[in-house]
Amino acid sequence: MKITFCSSTSEVITEIGRRVKETRLAVPLTQHDLAKLTNLSQRTISSLENGNDVSFSTIIEVLRALGRLQSLEIMIPEQGIRPSQIAELGKPRERARPKKQVQGEWKWGDEK
Template structure:
Protein backbone atom coordinates (compact mmCIF):
# COMPACT_ATOMS: atom_id res chain seq x y z
CA UNK A 1 0.00 0.00 0.00
CA UNK A 2 1.24 3.46 -0.83
CA UNK A 3 1.35 6.00 2.00
CA UNK A 4 -0.46 9.17 0.97
CA UNK A 5 -1.96 12.19 2.80
CA UNK A 6 -5.57 10.95 2.90
CA UNK A 7 -4.74 7.83 4.92
CA UNK A 8 -5.77 7.89 8.56
CA UNK A 9 -3.00 7.63 11.15
CA UNK A 10 -3.85 4.03 12.03
CA UNK A 11 -3.50 2.94 8.39
CA UNK A 12 -0.12 4.67 8.14
CA UNK A 13 1.22 3.02 11.30
CA UNK A 14 -0.04 -0.38 10.13
CA UNK A 15 1.70 0.07 6.76
CA UNK A 16 4.93 1.10 8.48
CA UNK A 17 4.61 -2.03 10.63
CA UNK A 18 4.15 -4.22 7.54
CA UNK A 19 7.22 -2.68 5.94
CA UNK A 20 9.34 -3.18 9.06
CA UNK A 21 8.20 -6.81 9.13
CA UNK A 22 9.19 -7.24 5.48
CA UNK A 23 12.65 -5.76 6.08
CA UNK A 24 13.17 -7.93 9.16
CA UNK A 25 12.18 -11.08 7.26
CA UNK A 26 14.36 -10.13 4.27
CA UNK A 27 17.32 -9.99 6.68
CA UNK A 28 16.28 -13.41 8.01
CA UNK A 29 15.85 -12.09 11.55
CA UNK A 30 13.38 -13.26 14.13
CA UNK A 31 11.52 -10.74 16.23
CA UNK A 32 13.60 -11.83 19.21
CA UNK A 33 16.87 -11.33 17.30
CA UNK A 34 15.79 -7.90 16.12
CA UNK A 35 14.74 -6.95 19.63
CA UNK A 36 18.10 -8.06 21.04
CA UNK A 37 20.05 -6.17 18.37
CA UNK A 38 17.92 -3.03 18.83
CA UNK A 39 18.04 -3.18 22.63
CA UNK A 40 14.26 -3.29 22.99
CA UNK A 41 11.84 -5.94 24.19
CA UNK A 42 10.33 -8.50 21.84
CA UNK A 43 6.92 -7.08 22.75
CA UNK A 44 8.06 -3.68 21.44
CA UNK A 45 8.96 -5.24 18.08
CA UNK A 46 5.58 -7.01 18.02
CA UNK A 47 3.76 -3.75 18.73
CA UNK A 48 5.76 -1.84 16.12
CA UNK A 49 5.06 -4.47 13.46
CA UNK A 50 1.35 -4.51 14.37
CA UNK A 51 1.11 -0.73 13.91
CA UNK A 52 0.54 -0.08 17.59
CA UNK A 53 1.94 2.96 19.38
CA UNK A 54 5.55 2.83 20.51
CA UNK A 55 8.19 5.33 21.53
CA UNK A 56 10.07 7.14 18.79
CA UNK A 57 13.41 6.08 20.28
CA UNK A 58 12.37 2.43 20.01
CA UNK A 59 11.41 2.99 16.37
CA UNK A 60 14.84 4.55 15.72
CA UNK A 61 16.60 1.62 17.42
CA UNK A 62 14.67 -0.86 15.29
CA UNK A 63 15.49 1.04 12.10
CA UNK A 64 19.16 0.99 13.10
CA UNK A 65 19.04 -2.78 13.69
CA UNK A 66 17.57 -3.22 10.18
CA UNK A 67 20.23 -1.00 8.61
CA UNK A 68 17.56 1.54 7.58
CA UNK A 69 18.31 4.50 9.87
CA UNK A 70 19.51 6.59 6.91
CA UNK A 71 15.94 6.45 5.55
CA UNK A 72 15.05 9.13 8.11
CA UNK A 73 17.27 11.54 6.15
CA UNK A 74 14.95 11.12 3.18
CA UNK A 75 11.93 11.59 5.40
CA UNK A 76 13.04 14.94 6.82
CA UNK A 77 15.99 16.36 4.90
CA UNK A 78 17.79 19.32 6.37
CA UNK A 79 16.55 22.61 4.93
CA UNK A 80 19.10 24.84 3.17
CA UNK A 81 19.76 28.17 4.89
CA UNK A 82 17.52 31.06 3.90
CA UNK A 83 19.09 33.84 1.80
CA UNK A 84 18.90 36.22 4.77
CA UNK A 85 20.60 33.72 7.08
CA UNK A 86 23.31 33.21 4.46
CA UNK A 87 23.94 36.98 4.31
CA UNK A 88 24.12 37.14 8.10
CA UNK A 89 26.55 34.21 8.13
CA UNK A 90 28.79 36.05 5.66
CA UNK A 91 28.53 39.26 7.71
CA UNK A 92 26.90 41.21 4.88
CA UNK A 93 24.12 43.74 5.55
CA UNK A 94 20.65 43.17 4.17
CA UNK A 95 19.78 45.27 1.16
CA UNK A 96 16.34 46.66 0.54
CA UNK A 97 14.96 46.23 -2.94
CA UNK A 98 13.19 49.19 -4.53
CA UNK A 99 10.20 48.50 -6.72
CA UNK A 100 10.78 49.15 -10.41
CA UNK A 101 9.14 52.35 -11.59
CA UNK A 102 8.54 53.67 -8.10
CA UNK A 103 9.52 57.32 -7.72
CA UNK A 104 11.66 58.34 -4.77
CA UNK A 105 9.89 60.22 -2.01
CA UNK A 106 10.17 64.04 -2.00
CA UNK A 107 12.54 65.48 0.52
CA UNK A 108 10.30 68.44 1.31
CA UNK A 109 6.52 68.29 1.52
CA UNK A 110 4.70 70.53 -0.96
CA UNK A 111 2.58 73.37 0.48
CA UNK A 112 0.16 75.87 -1.14
CA UNK A 113 2.04 78.86 -2.37
CA UNK A 114 5.29 76.97 -3.00
CA UNK A 115 4.82 76.97 -6.83
CA UNK A 116 7.37 79.57 -7.98
Protein backbone atom coordinates in the same frame (compact mmCIF):
# COMPACT_ATOMS: atom_id res chain seq x y z
CA MET B 1 0.02 0.82 0.56
CA LYS B 2 1.44 4.19 -0.26
CA ILE B 3 1.59 6.68 2.61
CA THR B 4 -0.04 9.92 1.52
CA PHE B 5 -1.23 13.19 3.04
CA CYS B 6 -4.73 11.68 3.28
CA SER B 7 -3.57 8.58 5.20
CA SER B 8 -4.83 8.46 8.76
CA THR B 9 -2.36 8.20 11.62
CA SER B 10 -3.37 4.60 12.30
CA GLU B 11 -2.91 3.71 8.61
CA VAL B 12 0.59 5.22 8.63
CA ILE B 13 1.55 3.37 11.83
CA THR B 14 0.22 0.10 10.40
CA GLU B 15 2.14 0.62 7.15
CA ILE B 16 5.38 1.42 8.99
CA GLY B 17 4.94 -1.77 11.01
CA ARG B 18 4.35 -3.80 7.85
CA ARG B 19 7.46 -2.35 6.21
CA VAL B 20 9.58 -2.97 9.30
CA LYS B 21 8.42 -6.61 9.31
CA GLU B 22 9.24 -7.02 5.59
CA THR B 23 12.68 -5.53 6.16
CA ARG B 24 13.33 -7.73 9.19
CA LEU B 25 12.37 -10.85 7.24
CA ALA B 26 14.56 -9.82 4.29
CA VAL B 27 17.63 -9.37 6.55
CA PRO B 28 16.71 -12.22 7.82
CA LEU B 29 16.10 -11.85 11.56
CA THR B 30 13.54 -13.25 13.94
CA GLN B 31 11.65 -10.93 16.25
CA HIS B 32 13.70 -12.43 19.08
CA ASP B 33 16.98 -11.60 17.29
CA LEU B 34 15.85 -8.05 16.57
CA ALA B 35 14.79 -7.60 20.18
CA LYS B 36 18.28 -8.65 21.33
CA LEU B 37 19.96 -6.24 18.89
CA THR B 38 17.83 -3.30 20.01
CA ASN B 39 17.59 -4.07 23.74
CA LEU B 40 13.82 -4.01 23.33
CA SER B 41 11.38 -6.74 24.24
CA GLN B 42 10.06 -9.16 21.64
CA ARG B 43 6.61 -7.93 22.60
CA THR B 44 7.60 -4.34 21.60
CA ILE B 45 8.88 -5.58 18.23
CA SER B 46 5.65 -7.50 17.73
CA SER B 47 3.58 -4.43 18.68
CA LEU B 48 5.44 -2.29 16.15
CA GLU B 49 4.98 -4.85 13.38
CA ASN B 50 1.28 -5.24 14.19
CA GLY B 51 0.64 -1.53 13.78
CA ASN B 52 0.40 -0.58 17.43
CA ASP B 53 1.59 2.84 18.51
CA VAL B 54 5.19 2.76 19.79
CA SER B 55 7.61 5.54 20.66
CA PHE B 56 9.67 7.21 17.98
CA SER B 57 12.84 6.19 19.83
CA THR B 58 11.74 2.55 19.41
CA ILE B 59 11.42 3.06 15.67
CA ILE B 60 14.88 4.68 15.58
CA GLU B 61 16.45 1.72 17.41
CA VAL B 62 14.75 -0.79 15.11
CA LEU B 63 15.79 1.12 11.97
CA ARG B 64 19.37 1.29 13.28
CA ALA B 65 19.47 -2.47 13.92
CA LEU B 66 18.05 -3.17 10.45
CA GLY B 67 20.60 -0.87 8.80
CA ARG B 68 17.91 1.57 7.67
CA LEU B 69 18.45 4.57 9.94
CA GLN B 70 19.57 6.66 6.96
CA SER B 71 15.96 6.39 5.73
CA LEU B 72 15.12 9.17 8.19
CA GLU B 73 17.37 11.48 6.19
CA ILE B 74 15.06 10.97 3.22
CA MET B 75 11.96 11.37 5.36
CA ILE B 76 13.05 14.62 7.00
CA PRO B 77 15.84 16.17 4.96
CA GLU B 78 17.97 18.97 6.35
CA GLN B 79 16.76 22.32 5.09
CA GLY B 80 19.29 24.03 2.89
CA ILE B 81 19.69 27.75 2.42
CA ARG B 82 17.56 29.06 -0.41
CA PRO B 83 19.24 31.58 -2.72
CA SER B 84 16.39 34.00 -2.07
CA GLN B 85 17.19 33.92 1.65
CA ILE B 86 20.80 34.89 1.01
CA ALA B 87 19.76 37.70 -1.30
CA GLU B 88 17.13 39.06 1.10
CA LEU B 89 18.80 38.61 4.44
CA GLY B 90 22.45 38.23 3.63
CA LYS B 91 22.61 35.28 6.02
CA PRO B 92 20.56 32.15 6.73
CA ARG B 93 17.48 32.62 8.85
CA GLU B 94 17.93 31.43 12.42
CA ARG B 95 14.41 31.96 13.76
CA ALA B 96 11.07 33.43 12.83
CA ARG B 97 9.82 36.49 14.66
CA PRO B 98 6.26 37.78 14.79
CA LYS B 99 5.60 40.86 12.71
CA LYS B 100 5.47 44.06 14.72
CA GLN B 101 2.14 45.84 14.81
CA VAL B 102 2.29 49.23 13.16
CA GLN B 103 1.29 51.92 15.64
CA GLY B 104 -2.17 53.19 14.90
CA GLU B 105 -3.12 50.05 12.98
CA TRP B 106 -6.66 49.04 13.86
CA LYS B 107 -7.52 45.40 14.65
CA TRP B 108 -10.85 43.75 15.45
CA GLY B 109 -11.60 43.98 19.14
CA ASP B 110 -9.61 47.22 19.58
CA GLU B 111 -12.67 49.46 19.41
CA LYS B 112 -13.72 51.06 22.69
